[in-house]
Amino acid sequence: MKRGGRLRPLRTSVPDTIMASSPMQYIWPGIIGAQAIHAAAKLRIPDLLASGPRSIVELAADSGADAAALDRLLRALSTLGMFALSADGRFSNTPLTDVLRTDHPQSQRDAALFLPAAFLWRPLGELYESVSTGEPVFPRIFGQRxxxxxxxxxxxxxxxxxxxxxxxxxxxxxxxxxxxxxxxxxxxxxxxxxxxxxxxxxxxxxxxxxxxxxxxxxxxxxxxxxxxxxxxxxxxxxxxxxxxxxxxxxxxxxxxxxxxxxxxxxxxxxxxxxxxxxxxxxxxxxxxxxxxxxxxxxxxxxxxxxxxxxxxxxxxxxxxxxxxxxxxxxxxxxxxxxxxxxxxx
Ligand SMILES: C[S@@+](CC[C@H](N)C(=O)[O-])C[C@H]1O[C@@H](n2cnc3c(N)ncnc32)[C@H](O)[C@@H]1O
Structure with a gap:
């Protein structure tokens, strides 16, 4: 058996987590969505929406982002329940993005910045190699533990x-x-x-x-x-x-x-x-x-x-x-x- 390859008893019960009807419901939104949330958190969009709905022009001006690209980001995230787009074209926080505010008492902003950051995203992108070899890929990618x-x-x-x-x-x-x-x-x-x-x-x-x-x-x-x-x-x-x-x-x-x-x-x-x-x-x-x-x-x-x-x-x-x-x-x-x-x- 390869290093780190101890076998565990098989779980027979289905864990009590979200069950999607198709793997694609995890894969595309999971991967692209993680980076989209990361970008929105880094631009502090949830903070900029703390006091209510705002237009894309205002959000772009305050975040320093390109208005057209930011509009695409927030529209994409709104399809995932992250941000809401109103009929008058303004964006607001939903409960899922409110918690990404810096000053939220249970803020998860740092978590949104963490996993999609390159120093974790790159090794996670090579999970296949770790599963194939049983070895961590981090030291190979970055030359350090x-x-x-x-x-x-x-x-x-x-x-x-x-x-x-x-x-x-x-x-x-x-x-x-x-x-x-x-x-x-x-x-x-x-x-x-x-x-x-x-x-x-x-x-x-x-x-x-x-x-x-x-x-x-x-x-x-x-x-x-x-x-x-x-x-x-x-x-x-x-x-x-x-x-x-x-x-x-x-x-x-x-x-x-x-x-x-x-x-x-x-x-x-x-x-x-x-x-x-x-x-x-x-x-x-x-x-x-x-x-x-x-x-x-x-x-x-x-x-x-x-x-x-x-x-x-x-x-x-x-x-x-x-x-x-x-x-x-x-x-x-x-x-x-x-x-x-x-x-x-
Ligand atoms: C996963 S973090 C946990 C931090 C903290 N216990 C917590 O739960 O928030 C692991 C901690 O181990 C520390 N650490 C790693 N290598 C260490 C070493 N050689 N000697 C002392 N601390 C070390 C890290 O700096 C880090 O703070």
Whole structure:
């Protein structure tokens, strides 16, 4: 079997997702629509429509786009329920584009900028090769692994870090409802990005102290997130988790970190965490669970395939964790991801 080619049990039930009557209902609108939404979000059209319908001339003037081409873009998107075109020729937001406004409380603008951006679109365009070989195409296309590439491409890194920070807005409420952080003393967020998750956990847990740990260029943005009263309870540490992880805390959390890596790299990160954690400490992983029946990870695993990571089943996590010296206490399935609570053994 090729690398990364473990077989999973066949799902027999049809997932509860949109069923189109023809594959073309996915393929053409899916592919062209993704780039169309990306273009509209980049031009900030949903923001420009925040206060009501506007003509194409006004939108073109304010976005800097070519009026005729913008008209074609917005008409095409309106056939997908993205923007509405009124009888007097003005465009307005629909619920699907309203959420692409920068100031929407659950804004998905960063997500619309993320996947269709060239640094992900190009490898996704070569999914066929990854499926044929079992190898990620990202390093072949860009000559670097995913996080090495981000370290040398600050504009793309900013898009990536923004979408991670935005994603936390969806995860934090579920995580805080699912888990009692108040029994912990010092929580290290390993690969914690710009600190949005740690900010939310510390804000909700007054006695807890935190450590944000990520690559130097990523934690540079953390001062803006972990500010005010929280700064006194929080340390920001730059480093490389393949080298070491901040030592001596009773609690470590990693959200969406392990799925970025193949098994051997994931084992190194967990092994370094095992060396750092106190002997009766707690490790919390927040990950997609590939076999949680109600929340299939679906297409995200294909993104992981082209960049070099993988989504894992509960059995995969058990094997990986026990190899690194951890045992699972319990798994809490949340709305969109799962929380795996572990202890060192
Ligand atoms: C998928 S992101 C998850 C970020 C954050 N935990 C979240 O869920 O929003 C993975 C994180 O791992 C960090 N990372 C990648 N390689 C790293 C390394 N060698 N050492 C420390 N952090 C690293 C990235 O910078 C990124 O912030």
């Amino acid at each position: 995913f996080f090495e590439y981000l370290a040398t491409h600050p504009d793309d890194a900013a898009v990536f870090n923004a979408v991670m920070t935005q994603g936390v807005a969806f995860t934090s409420p579920a995580l805080l409802a699912a888990y009692d952080f108040s029994r912990l003393e010092r929580l290290v967020d390993v690969g914690g990005g710009e600190g949005a998750l740690l900010r939310d956990i510390l804000s909700a847990t007054p006695g807890l102290r935190g450590v944000l740990f990520d690559l130097p260029q990523v934690v540079l943005g953390a001062g803006e997130v972990l500010n005010g009263d929280l700064r006194a309870r929080c340390q920001i540490v730059a480093g490389d988790f393949f080298h070491s992880v901040p030592e001596g805390a009773d609690a470590y959390i990693m959200k969406g970190v392990i799925h970025d890596w193949p098994d051997e790299d994931a084992a190194r990160i967990l092994g370094n965490t095992r060396r750092a954690i106190l002997k009766d400490g707690t490790l919390l992983l927040v990950e997609n669970m590939a076999d949680a029946a109600s929340r299939p990870v679906g297409v995200i695993d294909l993104l992981m395939l082209v960049i070099g990571g993988r989504e894992r089943t509960e059995a995969d996590f058990r094997t990986l964790l026990s190899g690194a010296g951890f045992a699972i206490n319990r798994i809490i399935h949340m709305e969109a991801s799962s929380l795996i609570e572990c202890r060192p053994v």
